[in-house]
Amino acid sequence: MFRTSFRSFFRSRAARTAAAALAGLALTALTALAPADATPSAETTAIARVSGSAQIHYALRPHDEIWFTIDAEGAPNTHPVPGVPGGLPTDARGTVHFSHRVVETGEVRQADAAVDCLSTGGPVATLTAVITKSDAMTVGQRIGLSIYDAHGHGKDRLGFSWGVGNMDLDKGGNPYQPVVGTCMAIAPFAPVTRGEFTVHPVELPTPSAP
Incomplete structure (x- = not known):
């Protein structure tokens, strides 16, 4: 057995x-x-993004209707400049549309801009864009925007460079609005009242060893 x-x-x-x-x-x-690229890694596919359309409450013009529509994504190292032929990791592309309706007169001012820089960190992003068409701003002027994505916990927020900041004094002591540098923006001071923004953050890449 x-x-x-x-x-x-x-x-x-x-x-x-x-x-x-x-x-x-x-x-x-x-x-x-199995194909080699069946499951691409996050390091090779992650792209910083900001998108959405929203109306904001601007404290200095509380009754006006102000909307921002943003569709921006990172495009690292695609904008070569003198001295930096490889571009920067914050290079970006996309569009911004701005609309401001003045309640008292019914006048509507609008602008379109091409995104040139995007940086992200957690729920916050800053981006800059160059005006391409406008009845209120100078074509070629760079504007700066900041976006806070509340992820449903409170209100999203947005800040724009010409709203409450970006002022300097000339040699005569007269105030003027200086040029906005790439990715430079004020804090997101204005709460969203309608619509929403989405920020998809991505860490800056670590430089490769020489």
Whole structure:
């Protein structure tokens, strides 16, 4: 009886071993057949993004209707400039549309701009864009925007460079609005009242070793 039981156990164990080996071979074969890019890593596919359309409450013009529509994404190292032929990791592309309706007169002022820089950190992003068409701003002027994505916990917020900041004094002591540098923006001071913004943050890449 002992010999019979031992033989049965041995046969069973041998069968299990063979089955496991066949399963391993099958898994190896499937892995070899799978395309190399079936599951791309986050490091190669992650792109910073800001999108959305929203009306904001601007404290200095509380009754006016002010809307921003943003569709921006990172495009690292695509804007070469003198001295930086490889561009910057914050290079970006996309569009911004701005609309401001003055309640007292019904006048509507609008502007379109092309995004040139985007930086993100957690729920906050700053971006800059160059005016391409406007009835209120100078074509070629760079504007700065900041966006706070509350993720449903409170209100999203937005800040715009010409709203309550970006002022300097000339040699005569007269105030003027200086040029906005790429990715430079004021804090997101204005709460969203309608609509929403979404910020998809991405860490800056670590420079490769020389």
